[in-house]
Amino acid sequence: MEYRLLGKSSLPVSEIGFGCMSLPTDSSAAAVLVHQAIELGINYFDTADIYQGGMNEEHLGRALKDRREDVIIASKVGNVQKAGGPGLDWNPSPEHIIRSVEKSLKRLQTDYIDLYQLHGGTMEDPIDDTIAAFETLASQGKIRYYGISSIRPPVIREWMLRSNMVSVMMQYSLLDRRPEAACLEELLEHNIGVLARGPVASGLLVDKPAKVYLDRSEYQVAHAAAAVKQVSNRERSRAQTALRFVLEHPAITSAITGIRTAGQLEEAAGLPSTPGLTAQELRILRDASPENFYQDA
Numbered sequence: 001m002e003y004r005l006l007g008k009s010s011l012p013v014s015e016i017g018f019g020c021m022s023l024p025t026d027s028s029a030a031a032v033l034v035h036q037a038i039e040l041g042i043n044y045f046d047t048a049d050i051y052q053g054g055m056n057e058e059h060l061g062r063a064l065k066d067r068r069e070d071v072i073i074a075s076k077v078g079n080v081q082k083a084g085g086p087g088l089d090w091n092p093s094p095e096h097i098i099r100s101v102e103k104s105l106k107r108l109q110t111d112y113i114d115l116y117q118l119h120g121g122t123m124e125d126p127i128d129d130t131i132a133a134f135e136t137l138a139s140q141g142k143i144r145y146y147g148i149s150s151i152r153p154p155v156i157r158e159w160m161l162r163s164n165m166v167s168v169m170m171q172y173s174l175l176d177r178r179p180e181a182a183c184l185e186e187l188l189e190h191n192i193g194v195l196a197r198g199p200v201a202s203g204l205l206v207d208k209p210a211k212v213y214l215d216r217s218e219y220q221v222a223h224a225a226a227a228v229k230q231v232s233n234r235e236r237s238r239a240q241t242a243l244r245f246v247l248e249h250p251a252i253t254s255a256i257t258g259i260r261t262a263g264q265l266e267e268a269a270g271l272p273s274t275p276g277l278t279a280q281e282l283r284i285l286r287d288a289s290p291e292n293f294y295q296d297a
Contacts, residue, residue, distance in 0.1 A: 001041025002272050004253045007166035007193035009145045011072050011114060013254045015247055016268050017044035017195060020060055021051050022258035031063035036262060038067060040269035046169075046195070046256055048076035048119055049104050050088065061108035068110055074195075075104050076119035076149055092118060092125045094133035101142055116143040117169060121155040131163040147193075153182040153294055160190055169256070172196040174205055174224055174245050175213050177291045184251040193253035199246040200257065206238045215292050227288030231281040236274040239267055244277050245285055 003012040018037050023030045034045065045064070047056050057075060064071055077100045079088045104113065116137065118130065134146040147167030148159050159165050168187060172179045176198065187194055200206050201221075204213055210222035225238075232241045246255045259265045277285070 001043075001269065003043070005193070006115070006145070006195075006253050007147075008164075008191050009115075009166040009193070011145065011166075013044045013072060013193070013195075014042045015254055016042055016243070016271055017046055017254040017256040018042050019197065019256045019258040020045055020047040020056055022260045023056060023059055024260065025052065025055070025059075027059050027062055030059040033259065033262065033265060034060065034063040035067075037259070037265055037269065038070060040265065041272075042265075042269055043070065044072045044074065044254055044256075046074045047108075048079075049100055049107075050076075050079045050081060050119070053081065054103070054107055057104055057107035061110065065109050072114045073108060073110065074115035074117060075108065075113050076117045077101065077104070078119040078121075090120060090122070092121065092130045094126075094129050094136075097130065097133040098137070101137055105142065112141060113143045114145065115167060116146045117167070118146075118148040118150070121148050121150045121152060121159070123152075123154055123158070125155075127158055127162060131159070135164070147195075149195075149197075151178070151294070156183055157186070160186070160192060165192065167193040167195055167253070169195040169197055171198040172246055172249075172252070173199050173201045174228065174242060174285055174289045175201040175216055175221060177289065178214075178294045180249070181291055182294050184249060188251040194251045195254050195256050196246045196252050197256045199255040200239055200242045205242045216289070220289070224285075224289035227285050231277070231284055237267055239264075240271050240274050241277070241281075241285075243268065243271050244274070245282070247271075248277060248282065 002015045006013045137143045145166045147165045149169035205228050210218045228238050232238045243255050
């Protein structure tokens with residue numbers, strides 16, 4: 001496994017990160033998968049306080065209890081389950097962040113979280129107050145670093161200018177190339193690591209039937225998937241080709257992929273042994289799925 005420093009931090013993050021939202025809901029099965037991931041070289045595990053109502057953090061904490069020094073744990077805060085119904089409320093207040101970290105630490109069975117992320121963000125947030133809350137937690141040793149998980153370029157730019165964040169998690173794939181024009185180069189210049197989620201576009205680039213995705217028509221999705229298949233081979237599967245495309249951009253620190261099964265884990269963790277994309281293969285992929293753009297960038 002290859003490792004890359006996450007932005008300005010001292011965290012060496014595996015180029016394939018484990019997206020824990022897809023973890024099995026059975027605690028024992030989740031632990032087996034997490035332990036296998038560690039043995040295969042994955043050291044970055046990403047969860048959130050709202051995943052499975054907090055149970056995701058509990059499962060991860062139980063699995064990592066005796067391996068804490070071997071891994072990097074990332075969690076998120078800001079979304080709150082609506083009382084008595086489906087949906088989420090947004091709460092970026094310092095009070096909520098300070099309360100929530102204590103609950104996450106308890107569920108994760110750890111004294112500190114390596115990377116604590118704001119799980120969204122809007123221009124209407126009390127940004128300076130929110131940043132101050134993260135800084136307080138860092139000074140107390142409850143978190144090592146902080147970042148945001150957002151696809152809103154104006155919010156990302158404000159945090160870039162006003163905070164000491166080390167990372168941004170954002171959706172990025174061959175089908176979602178919006179970050180390229182919006183902010184990847186700027187983040188690279190500021191040495192802020194990018195954690196790319198959704199690298200296989202919910203499976204549409206691998207084995208799922210084509211359907212409308214963002215601003216891509218069903219035909220365009222099918223065309224992109226066909227290009228991925230075209231440049232894949234016995235040495236590099238379609239999923240690995242999709243991951244290679246994401247990691248090709250120098251701003252990307254790690255591709256965060258949801259893992260449910262041992263087979264998916266072995267395929268993702270096997271990426272370092274696969275051949276890189278050639279210039280011709282990259283051209284085929286980019287031509288098949290040209291850049292798209294955020295509406296508010």
